Amino acid sequence: MKPRTEVKIGGLVLKNPVMTASGTFGYGEEYSPYVDLNRLGAVVVKGISLEPRRGNPPPRIMETTGGMLNAIGLQNVGVKAFVADKLPWLRQFDTKVIVNIFGETVDEYGRVAAALSGVPGIHALEVNISCPNVQRGGHVFGCDPEVSGEVTRAVRSATDLPVIVKLSPNVSDITEIACACEAAGADALSLINTLMGMSIDVERRIPHLRNVTGGLSGPVVKPVALRMVWSTVKTVSIPVIGIGGIMETDDALEFLIAGATAVQVGTANFVNPRVTMDIVEGIEAYLARHGIRDVNELIGSLKTD
Ligand SMILES: Cc1cc2nc3c(=O)[nH]c(=O)nc-3n(C[C@H](O)[C@H](O)[C@H](O)COP(=O)(O)O)c2cc1C
Numbered sequence: 001m002k003p004r005t006e007v008k009i010g011g012l013v014l015k016n017p018v019m020t021a022s023g024t025f026g027y028g029e030e031y032s033p034y035v036d037l038n039r040l041g042a043v044v045v046k047g048i049s050l051e052p053r054r055g056n057p058p059p060r061i062m063e064t065t066g067g068m069l070n071a072i073g074l075q076n077v078g079v080k081a082f083v084a085d086k087l088p089w090l091r092q093f094d095t096k097v098i099v100n101i102f103g104e105t106v107d108e109y110g111r112v113a114a115a116l117s118g119v120p121g122i123h124a125l126e127v128n129i130s131c132p133n134v135q136r137g138g139h140v141f142g143c144d145p146e147v148s149g150e151v152t153r154a155v156r157s158a159t160d161l162p163v164i165v166k167l168s169p170n171v172s173d174i175t176e177i178a179c180a181c182e183a184a185g186a187d188a189l190s191l192i193n194t195l196m197g198m199s200i201d202v203e204r205r206i207p208h209l210r211n212v213t214g215g216l217s218g219p220v221v222k223p224v225a226l227r228m229v230w231s232t233v234k235t236v237s238i239p240v241i242g243i244g245g246i247m248e249t250d251d252a253l254e255f256l257i258a259g260a261t262a263v264q265v266g267t268a269n270f271v272n273p274r275v276t277m278d279i280v281e282g283i284e285a286y287l288a289r290h291g292i293r294d295v296n297e298l299i300g301s302l303k304t305d
Contacts, residue, residue: 003287004294005280007041007261009239010162010187012124014041014096014262017295018252018280021243021266022047022100022126022166023072027086028093034273039280041262042096045086047128049102050112052078062199062208067218067245068267069197071211074102074131079115091121098164101155102128105135106147110154117159125161127151129181130168130193142168142193145180152184164241167191167232169221174228175235182236190241190264191232192225218267219245226258233259233300247271249282256283259300 005016019042025031027045037043055075062069077086082099090097099122103109109127116122129142129151141147148165155163165181167174169192178189194215199208207213225244233240242255243264252263268275283295292298 001293003284003292004296005284005287007295007299009124009164009241009261012042012096012162012187016041016280016283017256017260017262018276018283019044019098019241019262019264020269020276021264022128023070024266024269027082028090029086031269031273035276037090037093037095040095040276042098042123043090043093044098044100044126044264045082045090046076047074047100047102048076048079048082048112048116049074049104050079050108050115052076052081056211059208059210060214062214064197064199064216064218064220066220067216068270069199069209069214069216070194071209071214073211079112083116083119087119087121096123097121098124098126100126100128100166102131104131106141106150106154109151110158113155113158113161113163117161122161124164124187125155125159126164126166126190127155128166128193130166130170140168140170142177143171145176148177149180149184152181152186156185162187164188164190166193167228168193169224169228169244170196175231178232178236182238186238188239188241188261189232189236190243192221192228192244195221195224217244219247221245222251222254226254229255229260230258230302246279247275249279249286252279252283253286253298256295256299257302259302261299
């Protein structure tokens with residue numbers, strides 16, 4: 001018998017725990033020659049804001065040891081063009097569509113959430129709180145428990161869709177932010193977003209990225225992400241989605257065993273566009289090999305004594 005792979009994230013039922021990570025899979029179209037979107041647990045689309053954004057000037061991607069740095073600057077088509085031009089194509093697939101959102105103010109987060117609510121074909125919102133807080137002098141929303149809670153509340157009260165809050169690892173204690181988001185009404189948490197980093201061209205003595213600093217992702221971040229997911233799972237009672245350096249099946253299994261209910265695959269899509277399919281098949285094969293009838297039996301099964 002085929003093992004069961006269905007998982008629940010709040011009210012959202014996924015046919016398997018494998019999703020794409022925001023910003024690494026566009027709105028799905030470019031990957032469709034390689035990936036059968038019907039076989040994904042969910043597609044998480046590129047972050048959407050109220051108005052379109054052009055992002056940062058290039059160079060904005062740099063390969064580093066064991067990963068990459070990016071400073072795309074949240075380039076996106078804006079909420080109206082997403083609903084009019086991108087969503088209709090995604091609707092043809094039997095998969096869940098999760099829209100990653102962000103705003104420059106708490107109020108804007110609420111307005112983006114409201115604009116996407118009730119739109120057919122959107123199954124959940126993922127709230128990226130790793131953006132500069134313009135209202136409070138350029139700090140990042142997700143670094144302050146109080147502001148993280150405010151953003152979560154603004155989105156929660158603007159929509160009936162499941163709300164997943166995506167946490168930043170650039171904090172001293174991620175569990176503190178996690179608790180604040182749970183208390184403010186988040187249905188689930190996803191972590192981690194990229195770690196702040198930089199890299200320098202020593203010949204020219206200039207930063208490789210025009211923006212100087214960027215977000216670090218890829219295999220190099222996995223141990224950090226895993227530790228943060230493990231600590232967060234123990235602290236909150238809502239589901240946690242694991243993200244960070246998942247390049248193959250065993251990486252995804254590590255997050256599930258640590259307690260993540262589902263995973264997102266990011267940078268790996270740039271290396272192998274079929275990787276999500278390999279991981280879906282790999283998880284099924286692992287469950288069968290170990291005689292596990294339901295993936296939920298595997299989730300949080302880490303032995304530490
Ligand atoms: C090029 C690029 C663009 C990204 N854009 C977004 C975004 O728009 N919103 C967001 O929440 N995360 C964004 N991320 C972060 C990823 O979704 C993910 O959290 C991070 O890359 C860690 O996972 P990975 O190591 O599997 O890539 C982006 C990452 C990359 C590499």
